[in-house]
Amino acid sequence: MxxxxxxxxxxxxxxxxxxxxxxxxxxxxxxxxxxxxxxxxxxxxxxxxxxxxxxxxxxxxxxxxxxxxxxxxxxxxxxxxxxxxxxxxxxxxxxxxxxxxxxxxxxxxxxxxxxxxxxSNGKVGADVTAVLVEKDSPVKSARDLAGRTVAVNTLQNIGDTTVRESVRTDGGDPAEVKFVEIPFDQMPAALDGGRVDAAWMGEPAQTIAKGQGARVVASPFAETDPKxxxxxxxxxxxxxxxxxxxxxxxxxxxxxxxxxxxxxxxxxxxxxxxxxxxxxxxxxxxxxxxxxxxxxxxxxxxxxxxxxxxxxxxxxxxxxxxxxx
Structure with missing residues (x-):
C-alpha cells in the first residue's frame, strides 16, 4: 500500500x-x-x-x-x-x-x-485502521502505548492525531508516545522484526500483520468518532x-x-x-x-x-x- x-x-x-x-x-x-x-x-x-x-x-x-x-x-x-x-x-x-x-x-x-x-466503520477492534502489536507484547490497550514507539505512515497527520486521542481517552498520556514514520506496506515486517512496539496500519497491512499473529489494541478512527x-x-x-x-x-x-x-x-x-x-x-x-x-x-x-x-x-x-x- x-x-x-x-x-x-x-x-x-x-x-x-x-x-x-x-x-x-x-x-x-x-x-x-x-x-x-x-x-x-x-x-x-x-x-x-x-x-x-x-x-x-x-x-x-x-x-x-x-x-x-x-x-x-x-x-x-x-x-x-x-x-x-x-x-x-x-x-x-x-x-x-x-x-x-x-x-x-x-x-x-x-x-x-x-x-x-x-x-470509519465505527467498529472498535474491527475498523479500517488499527494499532497492532505482537501477540506476546505487554501492551494490552491504548493507554499502554505511552512510552512506546508507534509507527505511522506520515508524521503530524491523521494517524498520530487519532492515535493520541485513543491513548488519551483510555487514560494514558499521549505526550509520552513516540511516533516514527514507516510506509504502510513495511509496517508488518517492522512490527514482526521488533523495530517498533506498535504500528497504526491501514489495509491490507493490518490483515497481513494479523496473519503473522499481531493483535489489535486500539481503533483510533472509531475511538476518535465512530462516524x-x-x-x-x-x-x-x-x-x-x-x-x-x-x-x-x-x-x-x-x-x-x-x-x-x-x-x-x-x-x-x-x-x-x-x-x-x-x-x-x-x-x-x-x-x-x-x-x-x-x-x-x-x-x-x-x-x-x-x-x-x-x-x-x-x-x-x-x-x-x-x-x-
Missing part, C-alpha cells in the same frame, strides 16, 4: 509555485468537450487503496459515463503529489484524507472538498468557481458510486483486484471502511480541534465550513 496522506513537503510549497505548474486555462479546460456534446475527460488523482473502491466501481457501472464524464484514474504515492497535481490542473479531482486537506488550506493552498470519500470522515474527493477552488457544472456532475456520480458500494460490499471488494495487487487470500479478510454519501461535519470539527491541539496547523485554524461544505 502506498502512503495515503500529505507529507511535510507541502509545507514548503507556495501557492504561486504550485499554480505555476499548470496552464492558465487548466481550470476550465475540461468544460470544452461538455459544451460541444462530447464526453468530458476527467482525470482523478488517487492512491490505490481500499478506500477508493467506489470510484472504480462507479466507473464500471457507468455512473460517470451516464453523466458525460470520461473518467481516468492516475495513481500517486500520496497527497503530497495529488494536492499540487489538482491545483496545477494535472488532475481535475483528487482523493485525500481530511487532515491533509485541512493542512493544505491552512497553508493557503486553494482546494475545495466536493464529495465524501471514506469514513469520522476520513477522506474526501476534492478539486481546486479555480475549477469549483469556473466549472460548477462539472463539479456537480462528478459529485452526483460519486454519490451514486458510494451508495452502490455501500449496498454491494462484495462487488466493492472484488473491484480491488482491478487496481491493486492484493491477493485472494487477503482480499476476503480485508476490513472495509464505510462509504456514506455525506461528510460528517461534527467529526471533522473534532479532528480539526485535535490537530490544533497537536500543533500541526501552525496556529491557523482550518475553516471547516469553507473547505467541506
Amino acid at each position: 502506498h502512503r495515503c496522506t500529505l507529507g511535510l513537503a507541502l509545507v514548503t510549497m507556495t501557492v504561486a509555485g504550485i499554480t505555476a505548474c499548470g496552464s492558465p486555462d487548466s481550470g476550465s479546460a475540461a468544460a470544452s468537450s461538455a459544451e460541444d456534446g462530447k464526453a468530458t475527460q476527467v482525470t482523478v488523482g488517487v492512491i490505490p487503496i481500499v478506500d477508493v473502491a467506489p470510484l472504480y466501481l462507479g466507473q464500471k457501472k457507468g455512473f460517470f459515463s451516464s453523466r458525460g464524464i470520461d473518467l481516468k484514474m492516475v495513481s500517486a504515492q500520496g497527497g503530497a503529489a495529488i494536492i499540487p497535481g489538482v491545483v496545477s490542473g494535472q488532475f481535475q479531482f483528487g482523493f485525500s484524507n481530511t487532515t491533509s486537506l485541512m493542512l493544505a488550506q491552512t497553508r493557503g493552498v486553494p482546494v475545495k472538498s466536493v464529495v465524501n470519500g471514506a469514513a 469520522l470522515t476520513v477522506a474526501t474527493y476534492f478539486t481546486s477552488t479555480k475549477i469549483a468557481q469556473r466549472n460548477p457544472a462539472l463539479v456537480k456532475q462528478f459529485e452526483e456520480a460519486m454519490t451514486e458510486s458510494l451508495e452502490y458500494a455501500s449496498s454491494h460490499p462484495d462487488e466493492a471488494r472484488q473491484i480491488l483486484t482491478t487496481y491493486t495487487k492484493i491477493g485472494s487470500d487477503v482480499l476476503t479478510k480485508l476490513t472495509l471502511p464505510n462509504w456514506p454519501a455525506q461528510v460528517d461535519i461534527a467529526s471533522l470539527e473534532k479532528l480539526a480541534e485535535l490537530g490544533e491541539q497537536d500543533g500541526i496547523f501552525s496556529g491557523k485554524k482550518p475553516d471547516i465550513g469553507a473547505l467541506f461544505s
